[in-house]
Amino acid sequence: MDRDAIIAASKKHDINVGKLYKYGTAGFRMNADLLDGVTFRVGLLAALRSRKLNGQAIGVMITASHNPAVDNGVKIVDPLGDMLEQDWEVFATKLVNAPTHEELADYFFQLADSQKIDVKSPGKVIAGRDTRPSGIKLVTALADALAATNTTYVDYKILTTPQLHYLTRAVNTEGTPKSYGEVSEAGYYKKLMEAFYRALRGRRVSGSLFVDCANGVGGPKLSELLKHHDSSKTGLQVKVCNDDVLRPEVLNLDCGADFVKTRQRAPPSPKQSPGDRWCSLDGDADRLIYYWIDPESGFFMFDGDRIATLAASFIADLSRVAGLDEQLRIGVIQTAYANGASTKYIEQHLQLPVVCTPTGVKHLHHAACAFDIGVYFEANGHGTILFSQDAIAAFKTKEPQSPAQKDALDTLSALGDLINQTVGDAISDMLMVEVILAHKGWSLRDWAMTYQDLPNRLVRVEVGNKDLFQTTDSERKLSHPVGCQDEIDQYVKKYTNARSFARASGTENACRVYAEAATRSEADELANKVAVVVKKYGGV
Numbered sequence: 001m002d003r004d005a006i007i008a009a010s011k012k013h014d015i016n017v018g019k020l021y022k023y024g025t026a027g028f029r030m031n032a033d034l035l036d037g038v039t040f041r042v043g044l045l046a047a048l049r050s051r052k053l054n055g056q057a058i059g060v061m062i063t064a065s066h067n068p069a070v071d072n073g074v075k076i077v078d079p080l081g082d083m084l085e086q087d088w089e090v091f092a093t094k095l096v097n098a099p100t101h102e103e104l105a106d107y108f109f110q111l112a113d114s115q116k117i118d119v120k121s122p123g124k125v126i127a128g129r130d131t132r133p134s135g136i137k138l139v140t141a142l143a144d145a146l147a148a149t150n151t152t153y154v155d156y157k158i159l160t161t162p163q164l165h166y167l168t169r170a171v172n173t174e175g176t177p178k179s180y181g182e183v184s185e186a187g188y189y190k191k192l193m194e195a196f197y198r199a200l201r202g203r204r205v206s207g208s209l210f211v212d213c214a215n216g217v218g219g220p221k222l223s224e225l226l227k228h229h230d231s232s233k234t235g236l237q238v239k240v241c242n243d244d245v246l247r248p249e250v251l252n253l254d255c256g257a258d259f260v261k262t263r264q265r266a267p268p269s270p271k272q273s274p275g276d277r278w279c280s281l282d283g284d285a286d287r288l289i290y291y292w293i294d295p296e297s298g299f300f301m302f303d304g305d306r307i308a309t310l311a312a313s314f315i316a317d318l319s320r321v322a323g324l325d326e327q328l329r330i331g332v333i334q335t336a337y338a339n340g341a342s343t344k345y346i347e348q349h350l351q352l353p354v355v356c357t358p359t360g361v362k363h364l365h366h367a368a369c370a371f372d373i374g375v376y377f378e379a380n381g382h383g384t385i386l387f388s389q390d391a392i393a394a395f396k397t398k399e400p401q402s403p404a405q406k407d408a409l410d411t412l413s414a415l416g417d418l419i420n421q422t423v424g425d426a427i428s429d430m431l432m433v434e435v436i437l438a439h440k441g442w443s444l445r446d447w448a449m450t451y452q453d454l455p456n457r458l459v460r461v462e463v464g465n466k467d468l469f470q471t472t473d474s475e476r477k478l479s480h481p482v483g484c485q486d487e488i489d490q491y492v493k494k495y496t497n498a499r500s501f502a503r504a505s506g507t508e509n510a511c512r513v514y515a516e517a518a519t520r521s522e523a524d525e526l527a528n529k530v531a532v533v534v535k536k537y538g539g540v
């Protein structure tokens with residue numbers, strides 16, 4: 001690699017000196033105008049990361065997911081489709097903040113030295129982007145970094161985030177016993193559909209499913225998936241809604257999973273009829289929220305906690321029927337945003353252990369790997385279920401003692417293929433929910449009755465300096481600014497069954513406040529009071 005080539009290419013992609021860039025919850029994310037130089041530098045890091053891992057392909061995804069259309073973002077995916085190793089987030093932050101082009105090149109080679117990376121060895125990067133128009137320019141910055149470092153580069157163009165994760169793992173496992181699937185977008189659809197048919201095992205999905213695609217990449221990709229679906233085999237009738245990707249400004253606007261979760265209401269358009277089954281994806285199709293208008297009591301939401309409890313109860317039942325419950329450890333991973341009622345239901349009713357981690361699927365994914373079957377979902381609908389190699393082998397090799405056992409083992413095995421093993425995937429999760437409802441013969445009302453949520457409120461608070469807010473105890477408490485947590489605690493004490501916490505968002509320039517309490521009005525009141533405290537401590 002040539003230092004001068006890196007410097008010359010870098011000069012075409014400046015960063016805003018003076019601004020501090022940070023690898024956040026899901027990579028670098030901000031107004032797209034600030035990202036050109038950042039994306040170039042992420043390309044440099046991906047080139048090193050690939051060489052560090054013996055030339056395996058590294059994924060780079062350009063997306064700002066649920067954020068408004070003017071934002072964009074860039075994040076790195078490790079060879080098996082999981083998020084970038086956390087030590088390397090620190091390197092990414094350092095590389096991106098190098099003040100001059102020369103210092104950037106210096107740090108690049110220092111990092112290569114300290115990590116014992118042979119810069120002359122081959123490297124490979126694959127990339128994808130969502131439908132944001134700014135993504136086109138950012139891909140150029142990425143391509144320039146890869147050219148300057150002689151890194152092989154494949155641009156898969158427009159993809160959902162989970163598709164890029166799938167492809168990264170598929171490329172790196174191709175031709176091995178652990179092959180994850182065909183290395184193409186079509187391979188992803190085929191894998192999902194084949195597993196969906198298998199998992200249903202002849203059961204039929206009832207009624208139509210309306211899918212709000214947030215006017216993002218999930219719309220065209222879901223339509224593509226449906227070309228591989230024969231509804232006469234499954235009964236599933238999908239109606240794709242809010243799939244306008246030609247007007248960038250409508251992305252995530254008054255629709256999508258984040259809108260539904262934070263506003264606790266259905267998108268204003270299109271109009272829902274009582275009784276219809278709906279779900280919403282987010283802007284890059286990695287989050288999923290279900291909902292319906294109950295003809296008797298109105299809007300009801302099935303968020304990530306509900307999806308986790310549905311999946312955990314189904315899988316625990318199957319593993320009992322299959323005679324694997326003594327052998328396989330099942331656990332559920334949540335964050336502080338999980339509704340207290342869902343945690344209680346999992347621990348007391350399902351009798352499964354719950355682990356709480358900080359926000360960000362990278363943390364949940366890691367914790368889920370400690371179980372044979374790790375069910376992880378954030379309340380915002382981002383999550384998946386991981387099956388260990390032992391679990392997958394057990395589904396395939398255990399001799400069934402009865403037709404019911406065979407059914408359970410085959411269903412578990414199909415779920416292992418249907419559920420994206422690399423990251424939360426709204427489309428794959430949606431098919432999983434449909435499979436579970438079909439197996440259980442459940443309506444949405446049956447699903448809703450499993451437990452009752454504690455009323456809760458999530459508020460976004462803009463502050464002068466969100467970096468002042470530091471957390472501890474898996475984000476359930478603030479260590480800084482000093483005094484802030486005490487004031488929050490004083491308010492919490494005044495309400496029944498109440499809980500509240502505040503933290504800085506890692507994807508938006510704001511803090512988030514969560515509150516739950518025994519009644520709707522108490523939860524709202526507590527959230528608003530804590531928001532005032534956060535504003536006061538948040539600097540000018």
Ligand code: G16
Pocket residue numbers: 025026064065066067282286287359360361362378380382504505506507508512
């Ligand atoms: C990303 C992460 C999620 C996280 C969300 C919000 O989601 O992948 O794990 O829950 O950001 O994070 P924060 O509260 O730090 O802003 P997405 O769907 O935006 O990529």
